[in-house]
Amino acid sequence: MTIEEVSRCCGIPLKALQEYDDTDPEHLSVLITLHEIGFERAEIETYMRLMEKEDSDGQRLRILDRKRRGLLDEIHFREKQLSHLDYLRYSIRREQNKK
Template identity: 50%
Template sequence: MKKADVSKKYDIPIEILDEYESWGLCNVVKYVMGEWQYDDEDLKRLSMIMALHDIGFKNSEIEKYMRLLLETDNSQQQIIDLLTDKRKSKLQQIHLQEKQLERIDYLRYKIKNSQRN
């Protein structure tokens, strides 16, 4: 399947496909007539890349994750560490947003109370 077809069918921006190709995660054999040809394995990897994008991974983190995923020797712990770090970061963001919501609620409470008096 050609890049434009993959982009359209799976709603993956061309920029992400370009990035994927630049990481060298496709085999050179799949480069046909000046264009990458994506097979089922590539599509599975692209699905993982999109999932990582959706949960907030940066391109550099995604590249690292994908390279580790393709390795077979002892990369599982490194992948778990990457996911654990991302989880901690997301939890910190959630806690910050909870504090912001508490402040908003406090300000609303103060305004409502001042209107009653």
């Protein structure tokens, strides 16, 4: 798959992919994964720069942990919204059954 195809397929701007080509499939795979899990371009660039450094595992884990916590917070928020939505649906159905 060419970089242009990856750009179209994954919705990643071509400019962001141009740094990585078919000779570096591991980095390209990481870049795509970071994009798919919601990293912003600046976050991706920081992470990719850290990949080039030795002894950056701790920093990269902190970045991933921070993103994970953010996603969990979002999930919990959405679960709360669903709970409220379900309560409203339940209330309407309960009123309908009284009629």
